Amino acid sequence: MQSDQLANKAARVHHLLREHYGEPQRRRSLDPLSELVLTILSQNTSDVNSGRAFDALRQRFPVWEDVMQADTQQVADAIRMGGLSQIKAPRIQAILRQLDVERGQLSLDFLNDMTVEQAREYLTALHGVGPKTAACVLLFSLNKPAFPVDTHVHRVGRRIGLFPLNATPEKASALLEELVPEASYYSFHVLLIWHGRRICKASAPRCEVCPVKAECNYYWELVEAEESLKS
Numbered sequence: 054m055q056s057d058q059l060a061n062k063a064a065r066v067h068h069l070l071r072e073h074y075g076e077p078q079r080r081r082s083l084d085p086l087s088e089l090v091l092t093i094l095s096q097n098t099s100d101v102n103s104g105r106a107f108d109a110l111r112q113r114f115p116v117w118e119d120v121m122q123a124d125t126q127q128v129a130d131a132i133r134m135g136g137l138s139q140i141k142a143p144r145i146q147a148i149l150r151q152l153d154v155e156r157g158q159l160s161l162d163f164l165n166d167m168t169v170e171q172a173r174e175y176l177t178a179l180h181g182v183g184p185k186t187a188a189c190v191l192l193f194s195l196n197k198p199a200f201p202v203d204t205h206v207h208r209v210g211r212r213i214g215l216f217p218l219n220a221t222p223e224k225a226s227a228l229l230e231e232l233v234p235e236a237s238y239y240s241f242h243v244l245l246i247w248h249g250r251r252i253c254k255a256s257a258p259r260c261e262v263c264p265v266k267a268e269c270n271y272y273w274e275l276v277e278a279e280e281s282l283k284s
């Protein structure tokens with residue numbers, strides 16, 4: 054499919070999802086360092102658990118200097134409800150120490166003055182920060198044009214045919230950034246996640262009630278397979 058046809062398809066899917074679920078409202082915006090820590094805490098767990106872990110961390114250590122200097126086990130204990138605390142605690146502390154050494158302050162506010170590519174490069178050079186985590190910080194906190202691709206966006210986008218089946222999440226993110234208008238990144242990203250959680254589930258997509266089935270490659274392949282079985 055040509056890129057303008059794909060862009061039109063993406064726009065139609067976005068429209069249908071918005072009609073079905075409503076327009077997502079932006080959640081409270083955090084400063085970029087807080088957003089980065091929250092996103093690290095969200096890896097491999099639910100938003101509810103990562104939000105609780107983040108709040109517990111801030112309550113136990115009100116300033117980032119305290120987190121950086123604390124015993125790692127104490128940090129792990131504070132974020133335990135977010136899961137993988139033995140990995141996430143040293144990862145967060147390492148980033149804080151790196152910022153302290155390189156910048157002399159525990160803040161990522163300087164990213165505001167960078168281009169999206171410079172900021173992305175800086176973030177992904179931090180240990181344990183991948184393209185999706187970086188894109189979350191860019192989009193949610195810095196309000197820069199980046200399209201995070203998590204497991205839901207990746208699965209739903211591949212099934213619908215917004216990008217090739219073999220596209221990695223990183224490649225899918227780059228393709229979506231080309232296809233979708235920047236002003237729609239946030240809304241479309243959130244709607245694809247909602248859709249992945251509620252209808253286009255990993256193990257059993259509920260195609261019969263899906264509002265975007267007319268646009269979905271996976272759905273039409275199912276229909277064709279059923280028809281060929283009948284004939």
Ligand code: SF4
Pocket residue numbers: 209212213252253254258259260261263264265266269270271272
């Ligand atoms: S038709 Fe099925 S596979 Fe396609 S987006 Fe909807 S639920 Fe997912």
